[in-house]
Amino acid sequence: MTRFSFLLASALLGLTATAQTPCGSGTPDAKVEGSGSSFRATKGSSAVYSGSDYRAAIQAALDSISTGQRVVVLASGSIGASTLTITSGKTFEVCGTLNVGNKSGRGAIEVTNAADVSIPHLTMTGNPYFGLRISGARNLSLGRITMNLSGGLGIRFDRDRDPSANVKMDVISVTGAGSHAVETWNIDGLAINQVIARNVGECGLLLQKVTNAKVGLVDGDNVAAGNGYATLRFANENGKLPNGQYTANVFVDKVVSRGGGRGIFCVSQSGGAVIERAELSSNGNNAVLIENCYNVQIRGGTVSGGGEVRLSARSEFANNRDISITLAVNNNSVRESPCGQNIKWNISGNAKRQTC
Ligand SMILES: *[C@@H]1O[C@H](CO)[C@@H](O)[C@H](O)[C@H]1NC(C)=O
Numbered sequence: 001m002t003r004f005s006f007l008l009a010s011a012l013l014g015l016t017a018t019a020q021t022p023c024g025s026g027t028p029d030a031k032v033e034g035s036g037s038s039f040r041a042t043k044g045s046s047a048v049y050s051g052s053d054y055r056a057a058i059q060a061a062l063d064s065i066s067t068g069q070r071v072v073v074l075a076s077g078s079i080g081a082s083t084l085t086i087t088s089g090k091t092f093e094v095c096g097t098l099n100v101g102n103k104s105g106r107g108a109i110e111v112t113n114a115a116d117v118s119i120p121h122l123t124m125t126g127n128p129y130f131g132l133r134i135s136g137a138r139n140l141s142l143g144r145i146t147m148n149l150s151g152g153l154g155i156r157f158d159r160d161r162d163p164s165a166n167v168k169m170d171v172i173s174v175t176g177a178g179s180h181a182v183e184t185w186n187i188d189g190l191a192i193n194q195v196i197a198r199n200v201g202e203c204g205l206l207l208q209k210v211t212n213a214k215v216g217l218v219d220g221d222n223v224a225a226g227n228g229y230a231t232l233r234f235a236n237e238n239g240k241l242p243n244g245q246y247t248a249n250v251f252v253d254k255v256v257s258r259g260g261g262r263g264i265f266c267v268s269q270s271g272g273a274v275i276e277r278a279e280l281s282s283n284g285n286n287a288v289l290i291e292n293c294y295n296v297q298i299r300g301g302t303v304s305g306g307g308e309v310r311l312s313a314r315s316e317f318a319n320n321r322d323i324s325i326t327l328a329v330n331n332n333s334v335r336e337s338p339c340g341q342n343i344k345w346n347i348s349g350n351a352k353r354q355t356c
Pocket residue numbers: 010115116138139166
């Protein structure tokens with residue numbers, strides 16, 4: 001087996017295990033309980049915090065455990081405009097609802113240069129700058145993460161800090177983010193089961209400088225309305241391998257996008273991608289836009305109405321090459337301009353066509 005398929009297989013097995021465990025089950029090593037203005041954190045039978053500060057109670061619980069141990073937060077409350085930090089080897093499970101504020105440039109929860117952190121369950125509300133902010137994470141596992149936001153960005157992997165490796169996500173549901181639901185940078189080895197984005201300002205899932213990725217479903221409803229983002233976007237050399245090649249290494253089973261702005265958008269020297277199926281309807285901007293990308297396949301699906309399916313190019317980068325698109329396109333148009341290199345169209349449906 002290649003290293004990649006081994007990584008994927010182990011990541012996907014891990015996802016199954018995560019999904020089967022209900023929040024708070026078993027015997028956590030530390031707990032946060034209480035409500036209103038009275039919270040307590042306990043490690044085993046010892047109190048590690050008692051008072052009115054929800055954030056302090058959670059951080060005290062996190063700081064009390066060692067690697068391989070787990071904190072369960074049963075209480076709901078607000079951490080305000082502040083940050084919780086999770087260090088290596090710790091499992092953080094939130095069964096209550098964590099309300100957060102906006103700490104400029106920071107995450108409500110941060111994982112930085114840490115290995116084997118796991119967040120099997122989390123429900124977050126509020127308007128974080130970043131709900132989760134991550135960099136330099138190795139063997140990170142995110143399980144069922146629900147963010148019902150009034151603004152901000154859901155999950156962000158940083159651009160200008162250390163890269164991450166072997167990251168898995170089970171089901172990430174984000175509603176109401178002003179920016180992206182999930183924005184990734186600099187990950188080698190990413191396995192995502194589902195990203196569900198509803199009424200999100202920018203992207204549903206944005207992959208940048210990510211290699212060896214496997215994504216089950218990206219499902220966006222009213223994502224990126226009125227701007228150039230998309231339910232699924234590949235950008236900034238996404239899928240470019242360290243040897244400079246674009247051999248297929250980013251695999252997406254299915255993309256669903258309704259309304260909003262773009263459906264699928266590949267740009268700025270990204271590629272190495274295979275999308276098995278697309279179901280795109282009434283997108284307010286291009287249903288599909290591929291611009292300066294290399295080795296991209298869309299293997300099937302439907303486009304109903306919405307903005308045109310387009311291959312285009314900017315002069316600053318090499319033109320599209322090795323693109324293959326099979327789609328039924330109705331009540332829309334398909335355009336290739338300028339002509340790319342080794343482009344294979346297999347379009348059915350009533351769409352108007354202007355290809356090379
Ligand atoms: C990540 O997990 C794998 C097994 O799944 C293990 O072999 C490896 O050492 C772990 N890496 C780190 C950095 O902990």
